[in-house]
Amino acid sequence: xxxxxxxxxxxxxxxxxxxxxxxxxxxxxxxxxxxxxxxxxxxxxxxxxxxxxxxxxxxxxxxxxxxxxxxxxxxxxxxxxxxxxxxxxxxxxxxxxxxxxxxxxxxxxxxxxxxxxxxxxxxxxxxxxxxxxxxxxxxxxxxxxxxxxxxxxxxxxxxxxxxxxxxxxxxxxxxxxxxxxxxxxxxxxxxxxxxxxxxxxxxxxxxxxxxxx
Numbered sequence: 001x002x003x004x005x006x007x008x009x010x011x012x013x014x015x016x017x018x019x020x021x022x023x024x025x026x027x028x029x030x031x032x033x034x035x036x037x038x039x040x041x042x043x044x045x046x047x048x049x050x051x052x053x054x055x056x057x058x059x060x061x062x063x064x065x066x067x068x069x070x071x072x073x074x075x076x077x078x079x080x081x082x083x084x085x086x087x088x089x090x091x092x093x094x095x096x097x098x099x100x101x102x103x104x105x106x107x108x109x110x111x112x113x114x115x116x117x118x119x120x121x122x123x124x125x126x127x128x129x130x131x132x133x134x135x136x137x138x139x140x141x142x143x144x145x146x147x148x149x150x151x152x153x154x155x156x157x158x159x160x161x162x163x164x165x166x167x168x169x170x171x172x173x174x175x176x177x178x179x180x181x182x183x184x185x186x187x188x189x190x191x192x193x194x195x196x197x198x199x200x201x202x203x204x205x206x207x208x209x210x211x212x213x
Contacts, residue, residue: 001049004070006031006057006158009077011129013088015144016078017168020059022151026160027057034060039128041101064133074158075137079126079208080144082201083194086125090114091181092171114184115193124200130208141212 008023010016024031032051037043038061045063058067067073080088093104094111103121112121124131135141140157142150151164173181184190195202 002051002053002055004051004055004058004067004073006059007067007070007073007075008057008059009064009075009129010035010059010061011077011079011085011126012061013085013092014078014080015147016059018166019078019162021168022162022164022166023057023059025163030054030056032058034058034062034066036060037062037066038101039063040103040123040125063128064130064137068137074139076140076142076154077129077138078142078144078147078150079205082126082198082205083191084144086118086194086198086201087114087181087184088171089125090117091173091177094177095171095173115190115197118194118197124198124204126201126204130204135208135211138208141208143209143212 006023006027008016008019010020020031020033032055034049037045037047039045045066049058049067051058064075064077067075079085090107093107096104098105098108106121107117140150140154142154148164151162155162184194
C-alpha cells in the first residue's frame, strides 16, 4: 500500500468538491477519489481500501475511519451548520438525475416535504460518517462559515497553497425550487422543526466545533 499524505472525508454539500479541485492542483493524479463507500447506501463499508501505489492523497464520501490505518496521513474534513447542509443537499438531490442510490430514487418518486424527509427518510447524516470515530483521528476540521480562514491555516499546515477562490458544484435551482428553498430558509417554524429532526447531526457538529474552535 502507498504512504498517504492526506485523507479528506467529504460530507455532502460542505464544499468538498471545491476542496478536491483546490488540492488536486498540488497532487494531480496522485489524488485519488473514493466515492464508492458512501455511508447510508447499500455500499459495502467493510471493504478494505485498495489504492494505487502512486496515491499520495484520497478524498471522497466514506466513513471517517476508513483510512484510519494510515496513521501518518493528515486527516481532514469540513462540516457545515446542519440545517444549512441538509437544506442544500435536499434541493440538490431534487435537481440531480437518478444514479442508483435508493434513498435518492425514493426522494424523486415521493417528493416529501423537507421536514418529512428529515424525520422519516434519512437518519443522521453525520452519524453515518462519524459514529464511533474518535475525534482525535482528525488533524483538522474546517467549517463552512470560516472557510477562508481554514484554507489559510491548512495552506500553512500542509505546506502548499489551497486556493479559496475555487467554488465548484454550486447548485443552480430552477425558479420553482428556488422559491421553495427561500420559503424554507425564511420560515422559523420549519427551521425549528428541522433542527429538532436533525438533533443527532447537531450533536456531532457541536462536538467537532468545540474541539476545533
